[in-house]
Amino acid sequence: MKAVILEAYNPEERLRVADDWPRPVRRKGEVLVRVAATAVNRSVYKTATGFIPRFMAALPKVPGGDLAGEVVEGDEAGTFQPGDRAFACVDGWRPEVAWGTYAELCSVPAAHLARIPEGVSYTDAAALCLTALTAFQALKAARLQPGQRVLVHAAAGGVGSAAVQIAKAQGMQVVATASAANAEFARSLGADQVIDYKQQRFEEVLAGSPVDAVIDTIGGEYERRSLQVLKRSGTFVNLFAQFSLWPIVKGKLRALLRLGPRYETLFVSAGQDMQQVAELVAAGRLRPHVQAVMPLEQASEAHRMVYSGHTRGKVVLQVRAE
Ligand SMILES: NC(=O)c1ccc[n+]([C@@H]2O[C@H](COP(=O)([O-])OP(=O)(O)OC[C@H]3O[C@@H](n4cnc5c(N)ncnc54)[C@H](OP(=O)(O)O)[C@@H]3O)[C@@H](O)[C@H]2O)c1
The missing domain is CATH 3.40.50.720 (NAD(P)-binding Rossmann-like Domain)
Structure with missing residues (x-):
């Protein structure tokens, strides 16, 4: 599958786009999501430069913690079913979470996910994760x-x-x-x-x-x-x-x-809190501002834009057309 890879700790945060990165395997309690959009956060930079301790973020890994997409394989408990539209903030820096969200597929603990409210695009949902x-x-x-x-x-x-x-x-x-x-x-x-x-x-x-x-x-x-x-x-x-x-x-x-x-x-990813975020969105009390939508291949450019420190709202990476 296509994915962006962070291969080495480096302050320049060099990223590589691969077309042949192995698909993630869904583990117990997880949900496999076909990612439509992901958003840029500074945590990737913090990982690349070693601010997040290395034992917490083993490389190489697919970076990215925000995801909005369609469920392709649900969890055993049936909380999420194929076809559900879901979004999550994934603790991508934990060693046991090998797969980040800058990829076509990501396996996410069901406990991190919430349903995207009706009428909300994947782009907007991705902008509302972390x-x-x-x-x-x-x-x-x-x-x-x-x-x-x-x-x-x-x-x-x-x-x-x-x-x-x-x-x-x-x-x-x-x-x-x-x-x-x-x-x-x-x-x-x-x-x-x-x-x-x-x-x-x-x-x-x-x-x-x-x-x-x-x-x-x-x-x-x-x-x-x-x-x-x-x-x-x-x-x-x-x-x-x-x-x-x-x-x-x-x-x-x-x-x-x-x-x-x-x-x-704060440190936590939590589907319950994410669900409350979704309710605020559904009630029209919370809406994202998306400054730019860029293809996954332009992850490095998108990062540079965010690290300038003066973006308004979020920069979103589109993985798959809506
Ligand atoms: N769990 C956690 O602890 C957690 C989670 C998420 C984020 N974070 C951290 O929180 C920080 C902010 O994240 P973010 O995504 O919100 O950042 P961001 O979107 O990149 O913030 C950019 C905004 O900051 C404003 N800004 C820059 N310097 C400012 C200043 N001196 N005073 C007031 N506003 C200023 C800019 O407005 P102007 O253009 O008007 O200057 C710009 O709109 C990051 O360091 C991130 O890593 C922590």
Whole structure:
């Protein structure tokens, strides 16, 4: 089958397109999916450069964690049947998950999958996998009540654009950071207040009106500055934007010793949460923004576009025409 292969750890993240990569074999509890679309996430880069420890991501492997497609072989429990349209965020970096989603076929644990709502294209579904799931789980971890305020960084990005919409659907007030070029886009997603991070320091704008949670997709000095505007009773959600584990250790320790706000990180693929994402989509409360759709063969170009750090919403790789 056709697949994109990551053969060696390398900072240039060289990828190869193969036409003869072996088909995955469905294992117990898994579902074999014919992939129609997959989306680009930074996790491939984190794998290639070794930020994700090598023992967790044995190479060579097919990269990619997001998938939307048609079931060709269901699981033994019959949760998914051939012909079902499904989407998932797959933990592609785990050694036991040998097959990523940049391929014509992918075998996925049934527990990771959810059904794509009617009327939603494979392209849109693929754009809503890791990022929407992460946004959903980040807000769950933040344990907010309706009316509370959340600061969402990089609101125009994949995670941010989903987080703004989900937070609004759950009744929260949203403060978003975005450049001026994306301010209107962030407002169209539901942000109540948009801070142009290039012109203003968000901690100065928010001085005197601290927020109840921060969803941080930027890291580094953004974390230090965000903590200045976060209530002591609030929650900081670190989404591993920076290549350093030290802030996480420090943040968790501070929270443990009750010297700082709750400090959360996320790792999980979960079909149940994915199903709730699907329900938000079906209810019209969450829709993806797809900046570009490119063929699988252009995975490297698509990666470069995403790594520029300024894409709006998602870049999707089309594996098979809709
Ligand atoms: N489970 C997890 O922990 C998890 C899951 C998913 C993603 N992540 C991580 O989360 C991070 C973000 O992922 P993503 O897919 O949302 O990224 P993304 O889509 O590539 O983000 C791009 C957006 O970031 C905005 N941006 C760039 N610099 C900014 C700044 N200084 N302040 C505010 N906005 C800024 C850009 O807007 P402008 O063009 O307006 O600047 C652009 O729209 C990545 O590091 C990813 O690896 C973690």
